[in-house]
Amino acid sequence: MSTNNPRFPRELNATFSKTLRSKVSAYFKNNNTNRNANGAMVTKTIVMLSLFFVPLIILSTGIISSVWLLFLAYLIAGLGMSGIGMGIMHDAIHGSYSKNKKLNTLLGYSFNLIGANDAVWKVQHNFLHHTFTNIEHADDDINAPFFLRFSPHAKHYWLHRFQHIYVWFFYGISTLSWVTAKDFIRLKRYKKMGFFNKKHEFSKVLMAMIGWKLLYYSYALLLPMIMIPLAWWIILLAFVSMHFVTGLLVSTVFQVAHIMPDNEFPLPGTKGNMSDDWYSHQFNTTTNFAPKSRFLSWMIGGLNFQIEHHILPDVCHVHYKNLTKIVSETAAEYGMQYNVKKNFGQAIVAHTKMLRLLGRPQLAIN
Incomplete structure (x- = not known):
């Protein structure tokens, strides 16, 4: 089946987006606010x-010489890194942080400051993931290495039966892999897919990527190694622990929103046509969780309201909670499903169950 360029029918639920957008615009007008960032x-x-x-x-500065203080500092930085990734750059690169494009671009560079790359992310996340959510080969978020299986359409191997156990380790090292090798691999692959093909664009992105990563490793690892009077391997281990905290939190948050028993993994037909319209597809492949947890929502950039984020990516996440009633009621009006888990723990249990199901050869649609 062709999954290179899936296409969604526009005639189905053609008025849904207009109805939703009208209600959302009315909400912001009635509350005398806008869809971008606020003081909070x-x-x-x-x-x-x-x-x-x-x-x-x-x-x-080198003033820390205690091992436990070293690890504490890096772990706190790991929480900050997670917050930058999910709560600052995510909105900025979607263009929802501010009406000012230059400010969005500037804040988007915060992603580069934590070792990743904004240009590659735009392709992977904004285009491939948001457009083709949970579609095998098209959504890069479910295109996993052979030892992980995130779709019933992916090839099944015997070791997948244990993935619900070992996946957490790979979630933990995901951002470390990201800032070292994955960005370069994706940049090369995306060029083959037709991205970064303007004159000198690929080389410019590559050079910028190398420069940003050298800067990141310089202040996040090399400078502490030079200044802190502890063995280099202890500092390296603390640095890895920072990334483990970030990777585990970020990967879990993103994956529990889509790799769930209630979510669908549709494929296009032989001509690349999808059976559902794009908005129905987003509801069918996405799950919210912990809608009442203000702290969790604050910490993870409102990504517990993943449905609202997918259908309203131009709205800053601080507004998602107040828009859930509008979105859920409009979805019900048009006969769309609205998946939600009561809390984060329930979502993780369901995600683990789905990973276990995907590990079984019976759940293989190859």
Whole structure:
């Protein structure tokens, strides 16, 4: 089956988006606010940037000589890194942080400051994931290495029966892999797919990527190794622990929103046509969780409201909670499903169950 360029029919539920957009616009007008960042978002931005950079600045001064303080500083920086990834750059690169494109671009560079790359992310996340959610080969978020299976259409191997046990380790090292090799691999692959093909674009992105990563490793690892009077391997281990915290939190949050028993993994027909319209597809492949947890929502950039994020990516996440009633009621009006788990723990249990199901050869649609 062709999954290179899936196409969604526009005639189905043609009025849904107009109805939803009208209700959302009315909400912002009636509340005399806009869909971009507010004061709370600005405060969060300062807090998350501080959580990441302040511990690293302290480490770079060399005043810390205690092993446990070293690990504590890196772990706090890991929480800050997670917050930057999910709560600052995510909105900025979607263009929802501000109406000012230059400000969005500037804040999007915060992703580069934590070792990743904004240009590659735009292709992977904004285009491939948001457009083709849970479609095998098209959604890069479920295109996993052979030892992980995130779709019933992916090839099944015997070791997948244990993936619900070992997947958490790979979630933990995901961002470390990301900032070292994965960005380069994806950049090369995306060029073959037709991205970064403007004159000198690929080389410019590659050179910028190398420069940003050298800067990141310089202040996040090399400078502490030079300044802190501890063995290099201890500092390296603490650095890895920072990434493990970030990787485990970020990967879990993103994956429990889509790799769930209630979510669908549809494929296009032989001509690349999908059976559902794009909005129905987003509801069918996405799950919210912990809608009442204000702290979790604050910490993970509102990504517990993943449905609202997927269908309203141009709205800053600080507004998602207040829009859930509008979205869920409009979905019900048009006969669309609205998946939600009561809390984060319930979502993780369901995600683990799905990983276990995907590990069985019986759940193989190859």
